[in-house]
Amino acid sequence: SSELTQDPAVSVALGQTVRITCQGDSLRTYYAGWFQQKPGQAPVIVIYDENIRPSGIADRFSGSSSGNTASLTITGAQAEDEADYYCNSRDRSGNHWVFGGGTKLTVL
């Protein structure tokens, strides 16, 4: 079982704001990363080191963390944001990495 817990599915109305969360004890110590994956494609990083957005990623994506929970927020969700989203971090040993189970985002 994954050491990072995500809600399996979340929906958001077009143009509204949605928060996707990731819970795990290791998040108290290590940074979270967030990845977007569309069907048949490789994952794409959207947030790294908890809250840094890579170049080329829309500024409607943001990351934050508090205690054992990391969050990915999409402000003004677009149809093209419909995808699976995965968080990841190191585990408590610091030498292994883990992924959350993924959240399927539906944009209504």
Add this chain to the structure above:
Amino acid sequence: QVPLVESGGGVVQPGRSLRLSCAASGLTFSSYAMHWVRQAPGKGLEWVAVISFDGSHKYSADSVKGRFSISRDNSKNTVFLQMNSLRAEDTATYYCARDLGCSNISCHGNAFDIWGQGTMVVVSS
């Protein structure tokens, strides 16, 4: 030009071996840790293994420990995954990814910034 290209996947019988390669081009390779991540059909992402920038540190998931080994050749900008004693549950698409957060300077970050397109491994008799 695709920065990371995996190869070596295919159909293999249980108990046999396979070696995956991930070739990097057009990006800084030798300064960063590299990971292998897999995804079984219809399932989520699973971290498999990591190797430090110089190959001196290697770690793997419990699910593959003792069977899979990661290595790299910085002179060829390539990272490998040797998979032995393959099982049906190893069937997955295998991705390599660069970790911008783990470099020759420090390794405190978490930034799988570049991924390959994946190579499919099917373990079946």
